[in-house]
Amino acid sequence: MMCPSTATATAWTWTTTTPRISLLHYVLLGLASATTMTTEPQPEQEWAAVERRGAHLVTADRPFIIHGFNTYWFMSFAADEATRPRVTAAIAEAAGAGLNVCRTWAFNDGGYRALQTAPFCYDEEVFQALDFVVSEARRHKMRLILALCNNWGDYGGKAQYVSWGKEAGVDLTSDDDFFSDPTLKSYYKAFVEAVLTRINTITNVAYKDDPTILAWELINEPRCPSDPSGDTLQAWIEETASHVKSVDPLHLVEIGVEGYYGPSTPDLLPVNPDDYSGHVGTDFIRNHQALGIDLASVHIYSDTWLPDSIEENHLQFVNTWMRQHIDDAANLLGMPIVIGEFGLSLKDGKFDCEFRETFMQTVYNNFLSSWERRMLGGGCLLWQLFPEGAEHMDGGYAVIFANSPSTFSLLANHSRKLEC
Secondary structure: OOOOOHHHHHHOOOOOOOOOOOHHHHHHHHHHHOOOOOOOOOOHHHOOOEEEEOOEEEEOOEEOEEEEEEOOOHHHHHOOOOOHHHHHHHHHHHHHOOOOEEEEEOOOEOOOOOOEEEOOEEOHHHHHHHHHHHHHHHHOOOEEEEEOOEOOOOOOHHHHHHHHHHHOOOOOOOHHHHHOOHHHHHHHHHHHHHHHOOEOOOOOOEHHHOOOEEEEEOOEOOOOOOOOOOHHHHHHHHHHHHHHHHHOOOOEEEOOOOOOOOOOOHHHHHHOOOOHHHHOOOOHHHHHOOOOOOEEEEEEOHHHHOOOOOHHHHHHHHHHHHHHHHHHHHHHHOOOEEEEEEOOOOOOOOOOHHHHHHHHHHHHHHHHHHHHOOOOOEEEEEEOEEOOOOHHHOOOOOEEHHHOHHHHHHHHHHHHHHOO
């Protein structure tokens, strides 16, 4: 999903205290606390890394199911003392609902509050903001999936790498050159190594050794439409996954693809939401057969993928899309499935909050059914969860618990079913 920048945050006035939570919210937290995960730190021996065993995830020899959320701007907010409390608030609220994994950006390439200011150059203050995010997640027993780049222009992404290459005199013609040009790949690999080997200034633990981190994501929603055969992106996935594993053999790796089927499985192309999505250079089955990839990543955005607003059509699409990918992840790939993003926008008025919750429940029911049948593990991450005070960042998908007690209850109920 493309995301608004935090650059506009400077126009807002912030309080430096933790945001006030309504009485109703505290009541809901109390109701959920008996069966959901605690926000208090647990003994260190219980905090083991999450591992993959075939199509399932485990930690300390116990099953681990992802019940997660996205809040992409954590690092940017943590870089400002005025907005840093929103990071703590969001993690604490999510933990109170039984959520146990957060997916967020560990990159910001060029521009406002950049982590990577130029190739091989990194802002220490912003790195310390990422340290804070990781330490707060650890304190609340929240695992992290950290994305390392973006296909889209938000927060820099592959377009920024191409811009840097052109500034260095490299002959580049397309943003897709990010996936094939040796110079750009060297920039990316250097950044990956800087992040993975980073020693947290708060916990004194190297990221590559920290069990707080569940997985590294190579790039958010990669596409390479200049090569619809998929060969260019496949080669990049294989090369970069190998590089990540060479630096950090402990943690899991996922690609970050949306899940479109490609040329390697022509019989599955009709499962895609449209004809175009089968020609953007991605290939769900082939991509996930690359060595070093541990998790099958899928996104679900029927609200932007389908041309109509007929609710039944959207639910049917979710059912078909999820069941096919779950079956393929279990039987063809033998790996856990991670619905890395799923959401429904309320911005344009096509859908209301009630249908969004029906949509969410449909996603959860599909995963729950496969998990109960022991087909595979993994889990789902909602796009996205915001605390109070971050409403200006909402593109229509944000769930704010203080305004959505029924959504809080839905998430807490799903947590109880999973026994997270």
